[in-house]
Amino acid sequence: MRSNGFWAGGAVLLLLFLCMLYPLLAVITNIFLPGLFFGEVNYTGFGLLLELFDRPLWRQSLTNSLTLGLGTAFLGTLLGSLLAILRSQWSFRASRLLDVSAWVLLIVPSFMIAQGWVLFAGSGGLANQWLGWTWLTELIFQPFGLILVMSLCKFPLAYLAVTAALEWNVSQYGDAAKLNGGGPLTVWRTVHLPLSLPAITAGWTLVFMDTIGDFGLPAALATVYRFPTLPYSIYTAIYQSPVRFDMAGVLALYLVAILAVAMAILFFALRKSRVDFLTSRAVVQAPKPSRYSGLMSAVVLLVLVVAVGIPVGTSISTSLLKQLGGGLTWANLTLDHYISLFRVDPGEHRTLPLLTGMRNSFLIAGMAAIISMALGFLTSYVVTFTRFRFKSLIHLSTVLSLAVPGVVLGIGYIFVWNQRWLEQVGLHLYGTPTLLVMAAIAGAIPYAVRLQIGAFAKIPASMLNAAAMQGAGTVRRMKDILLPLVRGGLLTATLASFGTSVYDLAIASILKPPNYTLVPLVIDKAFEFSQYGYATAATVFSGTIVILLLLLGSWLGKRWLS
Amino acid sequence: MTRIQQWRKGLVPALTLSLMLAGCGGAAQPGTNASTGAGTSGENASAGTEQTSAQPEQQKPLMLYGNDFVDFIAPKFQEATGYAIEAVHYGGGEALAKIEAERGNPQWDIVMMDGHGSIRGLAERNFLHTGYEAKGEALLSTYGQEVMPEDRAYYPIGIHASAVIAYNTDVIAPENAPATWEEFFALEERVGHADPAVAAPAYPLVSAFFYKWGMEEAQQVYSDRFKQGFSIYPKNGPVGNALVSGEIAAAALQEHNAYSLKMDGSPVEVIWPEEGAPGSLRVVAISKDTANLEAAQAFVEFMMKPETQNLLSSLESNDSFFTPLAEGTTSRPERNPNGTFILPPDRWAAEHESEIKTWFADQNVQ
Known part of the structure; x- marks a missing residue:
């Protein structure tokens, strides 16, 4: 009822x-009725929509955005899901730290994380100066490096989505499969994976959407490596003279279209998730102790050191240095x-x-x-x-x-x-x-x-x-x-x-x-x-x-x- | 308008959105000083500016949009003239975007920024008050008179080099350093400059070369340079960092960034080519829709005074690296006293802005 x-x-x-x-519609309406909000009616048609495929910068931005979005969605979801499975199945010391770090990463804006990475991995950065890791600059400032940094920044979205889905223990399905002779891999493939797939898809979609609309991280990393994305092109359309709000509207419209496709995937996944697997026998999943818990903590700590430690640690170090290029000496601390x-x-x-x-x-x-x-x-x-x-x-x-x-x-x-x-x-x-x-x-x-x-x-x-x-x-x-x-x-x-x-x-x-x-x-x-x-x-x-x-x-x- | 007024103005409609906003009324504290919002630095009064005793009548404070100096100069202006003023600091692109977005209901009275081409663009589209002949015209230097537009859509107040040649002395020996722009673009090592699509001073830089060499030849120079190794950074700050780190050997770098690096002891040397450095003209213009015309004109006059310009060019900050355009002014001793500028006419710069920026942005990704 x-x-x-x-x-x-x-x-x-x-x-x-x-x-x-309303604000978004205002910008999109401005594509074909520029000046409407200034009291002018001046219909210009939809020709501008096709320019996306003519201008090299826009074409490249679309390709880059999709590459970054898809790559980060794949890698970020993989990382987030693996950590979520680890967290919900077994107990280990670093598990609370993992939860807190996921929230910290979710809240801290991506431009700050990116600036931490630039100060760390840029050619004049701390890794280069203090550790002599010149290879790191080349690793980070190329498409795969950007996907890697972005994934380390966005994986919490997938982690939280999958953790929520794994809250309930439905071991009876797994037990039934085992009784029927299924090996661990078969049980995981035929029972656990299908049950958690909707949550993983939801995580994937969220990571994808958040990445494709992110301006801060690619823009900050672009100080070292040029990788124009759709939000970057929107920025350039708005900050040119005469200002092209219509172009910005076109690019925003494409972002919304990509978002709508991602949302359709999400709905499809959630609809499939209406498999009513919760029964009266379901209990809250209690993480089990494991003899490998030390190893698990070590792996999680390693991920957190890279994802949180590097950008945050770099910011802390830089804030304490008199001169950025002055090295780590007592005289240079302030x-x-x-x-x-x-x-x-x-x-x-x-x-x-x-x-x-x-x-x-x-x-x-x-x-x-x-x-x-x-x-x-x-x-x-x-x-x-x-x-x-x-x-x-x-x-x-x-x-x-x-x-x-x-x-x-x-x-x-x-x-x-x-x-x-x-x-x-x-x-x-x-x-x-x-x-x-x-x-x-x-x-x-x-x-x-x-x-x-x-x-x-x-x-x-x-x-x-x-x-x-x-x-x-x-x-x-x-x-x-x-x-x-x-x-x-x-x-x-x-x-x-x-x-x-x-x-x-x-x-x-x-x-x-x-x-x-x-x-x-x-x-x-x-x-x-x-x-x-x-x-x-x-x-x-x-x-x-x-x-x-x-x-x-x-x-x-x-x-x-x- | 003070923060209190801003909050109060928004409070009534905000209440219609949610009861929760009622709490923000607590931010209002009666008795808060309702003077200029640009800061409260009254203690270091500017040298040479007279204090006006009478309080001129104004319905609302003068609204100034601009990049350099606006936060500093607004209290000085208020102190000297009595006109209330609010200054908002924006990057050049941000200020222009705000002006365009506010077209239906402009909130600004004056804009003061670098880039006469963009301001000419505003004039061509009827955003600016024209025809006002300032008393300060007579105070302009010869060069200032030359770059003053006939329709008085704006007044020039200063010029600086949007780029000089800066090179890393650890990478390039002084005897191999480029002395001309052609030599700079022909360098074997990697070079770079700021992105004209993002950094306000980078369009005056690029457009100067397109004007000097002609569209086709400049496109060829840049195309060849992109093939040879050319780094484009969003703003001049990162260009300077890349230069110091050796990521690029030489840069076409805004003069105050270049001189600052040299003065800080970085391995950077600065060359002002004899043929001239691309110029970035700082201008002040009045909105066509201003309700504060008298105060706006007073601001223009104030900015054209030699005393004001000397005050700005003697500041310790890097912004003071510029050539004041009033007669009898001085500029910083660290600069090249005989440096000349390459400055396209404002109409040419306005007419070609979109074309050059689009070509450059598209070229840059190929």
């Missing part, structure tokens, strides 16, 4: 429309970069004040996290428990911001919200932090929704039906049944939304109000002007505070929940 979810679904769609769909974070130097645009940036970023991310959590809750309810007609549109809208670069959304926001008539009705949000909050919600929604849908999926609809039979309305069912059951997921979604919103660079740079400093701008400007010490000190300091805030939030949340 499912409601049609008209009101809840309508509210979700309206909010997603305002934050995501805390000056950290001290300079607290020095206010008005009029200096290279080293913006970090503390002001942190205050603003935390306020915006905090509000975005709470709203995203509520929106994610409502979205998960509509998607899981109602027969709302536009569920597919909701699904697509909730992942759009993974693939559409922030700069495109930013331009869309300006088109939509910088209208004269909005000034007259008091809704002129352009140039106010409110627009940043909306943009941050758009960025956090994929995480807020995905993390809650998983928790919702475990709740049988019969519980809600029983309450409805007793006369409980929608709000009461949400408050008294759903909320207590999914509060753990709710907390995780809020914290993840906060973490991802703090460092959203593209949106911050295009939509920030005048003289409004934000953390990612502080870091990006310092990097742009080669103030590496300041940039890395700001990264390390703000990152530590964010992690402490998340731990505090998690601790307080758990106390409150218990």
